[in-house]
Amino acid sequence: MIALFLRDLKLAIRAGGGFGLGLAFFLIVTVLVPFSIGPQTDLLTRIAPGVLWLGALLACLLSLDRLLALDWEDGTLDLLATAPIPLEAVVTVKALSHWVVTGLPLVLAAPVLGVMLNLPLEGFVPLVLSLLLGTPALSVIGTFGAALTVGLKRGGLLLSLLVLPLYVPTLIFGAEAARRGAQGLEAGTPLLLVAGITAFAAGLLPLASAAVLRVNLR
Amino acid sequence: MSLWKYSNPSKFLTTSERILPWVWTLAAICLIGGLVWGFFFTPDDYRMGSTVKIFYLHVPAALMAINAWLMMLIASLIWLIRRHHVSALAARAAAPVGAAMTVIALVTGAIWGQPMWGTWWVWDPRLTSFLILFLFYLGYIALWSAIEDPDTAADLTSITCLVGSVFALLSRYAVNFWNQGLHQGASMSLDKEQNVANVFWFPAVTCIAGFVLLFVALVLYRTGTEIRARRMRALLARERAVA
Numbered sequence: 001m002i003a004l005f006l007r008d009l010k011l012a013i014r015a016g017g018g019f020g021l022g023l024a025f026f027l028i029v030t031v032l033v034p035f036s037i038g039p040q041t042d043l044l045t046r047i048a049p050g051v052l053w054l055g056a057l058l059a060c061l062l063s064l065d066r067l068l069a070l071d072w073e074d075g076t077l078d079l080l081a082t083a084p085i086p087l088e089a090v091v092t093v094k095a096l097s098h099w100v101v102t103g104l105p106l107v108l109a110a111p112v113l114g115v116m117l118n119l120p121l122e123g124f125v126p127l128v129l130s131l132l133l134g135t136p137a138l139s140v141i142g143t144f145g146a147a148l149t150v151g152l153k154r155g156g157l158l159l160s161l162l163v164l165p166l167y168v169p170t171l172i173f174g175a176e177a178a179r180r181g182a183q184g185l186e187a188g189t190p191l192l193l194v195a196g197i198t199a200f201a202a203g204l205l206p207l208a209s210a211a212v213l214r215v216n217l218r
Numbered sequence: 219m220s221l222w223k224y225s226n227p228s229k230f231l232t233t234s235e236r237i238l239p240w241v242w243t244l245a246a247i248c249l250i251g252g253l254v255w256g257f258f259f260t261p262d263d264y265r266m267g268s269t270v271k272i273f274y275l276h277v278p279a280a281l282m283a284i285n286a287w288l289m290m291l292i293a294s295l296i297w298l299i300r301r302h303h304v305s306a307l308a309a310r311a312a313a314p315v316g317a318a319m320t321v322i323a324l325v326t327g328a329i330w331g332q333p334m335w336g337t338w339w340v341w342d343p344r345l346t347s348f349l350i351l352f353l354f355y356l357g358y359i360a361l362w363s364a365i366e367d368p369d370t371a372a373d374l375t376s377i378t379c380l381v382g383s384v385f386a387l388l389s390r391y392a393v394n395f396w397n398q399g400l401h402q403g404a405s406m407s408l409d410k411e412q413n414v415a416n417v418f419w420f421p422a423v424t425c426i427a428g429f430v431l432l433f434v435a436l437v438l439y440r441t442g443t444e445i446r447a448r449r450m451r452a453l454l455a456r457e458r459a460v461a
Contacts, residue, residue: 169392215373
């Protein structure tokens with residue numbers, strides 16, 4: 001499992017792996033927001049937590065179709081399916097490496113973009129915490145979507161249609177925690193709820209992802 | 219004798235063909251009767267006037283939108299556990315009907331909301347969770363039509379239906395957390411004291427029965443169509459193999 005994890009990381013970081021693309025997308029989306037709604041700082045302050053959460057979510061979504069597709073095309077997935085480790089573990093490792101490559105950089109970049117959107121000082125800790133707790137859920141749910149559409153020729157759009165509704169609870173609680181933090185309110189409850197969703201998704205969804213992958217590999 | 223004998227497509231087709239005319243007729247009677255009764259023979263509400271009458275469409279449609287998904291969930295489980303093709307096809311047949319019910323509920327709600335709340339749409343928990351339910355229906359239908367192999371499609375959509383049910387439920391309660399509602403709570407219930415007067419209650423129940431029967435009829439009919447379409451495809455494939 002560790003070998004698989006390191007392999008995925010290496011593939012992502014080395015040339016052509018697309019590492020940092022999600023990060024660049026996150027940056028561009030955040031830069032475009034003031035262009036579309038105007039540069040008034042008080043307005044930006046109000047919407048900053050939501051914009052950052054939405055940007056992180058879309059950046060995560062963007063990288064999903066590469067999550068399993070490359071391994072599917074060159075036959076690595078067939079080998080992994082017959083490997084001695086269970087497919088559930090493979091899927092979990094895939095989600096974890098996707099999070100390390102995509103989710104973690106987003107979490108680290110969010111404070112910088114928060115400064116650009118004039119996020120109030122007390123909002124930074126809840127924002128980073130909520131993203132830290134919430135983005136793993138995005139990766140795990142996304143892995144399910146990627147496993148579902150891996151056999152399809154034009155699965156990209158369908159993937160978004162299937163995955164985005166599943167992102168709703170995570171987005172609601174995560175953005176709520178960040179918003180409450182930015183307004184100086186107590187953000188513990190939504191943070192706990194977002195952590196709960198992550199734990200729930202990480203615990204149960206790999207079963208579904210592996211089941212779906214087995215069907216697709218049949 | 220058990221329910222499972224209807225997992226045989228031929229048995230299903232003959233039985234459903236025998237009962238379908240009855241279900242259609244009963245659905246028509248209940249719907250026409252209930253709607254005419256509700257629209258023309260009930261008094262106007264003292265505060266909401268005649269706009270209240272749209273609920274004879276709104277409430278049953280909303281009810282069926284949720285129940286259709288439940289039916290799909292059960293059919294998906296039956297397919298995953300017992301591998302009856304009729305079950306998978308019934309789930310497929312129910313999805314567009316459920317999506318249509320969701321649209322009816324949303325549209326009638328908006329038409330009522332405009333004069334009463336002063337807005338077509340608010341981001342109210344109930345409205346929002348219905349919109350999310352509609353998105354789930356869209357994804358489910360799109361997935362069915364995207365996959366060519368019927369068994370793979372049935373497997374993948376069934377698992378999607380299970381996962382979707384869990385997340386739809388999560389969203390349903392998550393939106394409560396996110397915004398306070400404008401929509402009223404349930405006023406019709408089986409186990410609590412009802413606060414709908416009998417003059418409104420009886421036509422409403424007739425309409426609900428009509429919608430349930432309509433749903434059953436549509437699903438039986440569409441499942442039959444799916445079975446025939448699949449048989450036709452099998453025949454064509456066989457013909458091509460011979461030639």
